[in-house]
Amino acid sequence: MTHLAKFDEDEELRTFLQQLLNDKCLINGAERFAQKLLEHGLDGIDAEERAFIETEVIEPYYSSCEDCGKTPNWADMLDTYDTGLCKACFKKATTVKPPVLDVA
Ligand SMILES: [Zn+2]
Numbered sequence: 795m796t797h798l799a800k801f802d803e804d805e806e807l808r809t810f811l812q813q814l815l816n817d818k819c820l821i822n823g824a825e826r827f828a829q830k831l832l833e834h835g836l837d838g839i840d841a842e843e844r845a846f847i848e849t850e851v852i853e854p855y856y857s858s859c860e861d862c863g864k865t866p867n868w869a870d871m872l873d874t875y876d877t878g879l880c881k882a883c884f885k886k887a888t889t890v891k892p893p894v895l896d897v898a
Pocket residue numbers: 859860861862863864879880881882883884
């Protein structure tokens with residue numbers, strides 16, 4: 795898994811990680827490693843820590859849409875994790891069609 799490959803340049807991925815921290819999604823080691831990564835970047839963690847973050851921090855929340863199968867971008871990842879749907883499919887599923895008027 796290489797979710798972190800572009801971590802240092804990927805603002806959305808950083809925000810995603812920060813959101814996991816803010817929401818207290820991460821516990822114990824996971825929280826500490828995520829914090830370290832955010833503070834020091836990829837160069838600040840070793841291979842073992844990186845592998846841990848990939849599997850224990852990112853992977854559990856890495857979701858794809860149950861409807862269209864697309865993987866959302868990081869900014870929408872937590873919503874997709876919560877709802878099981880990407881933004882477009884969620885909108886489609888929750889948009890109520892206006893009633894058809896029975897015109898006599
Ligand atoms: Zn979808």
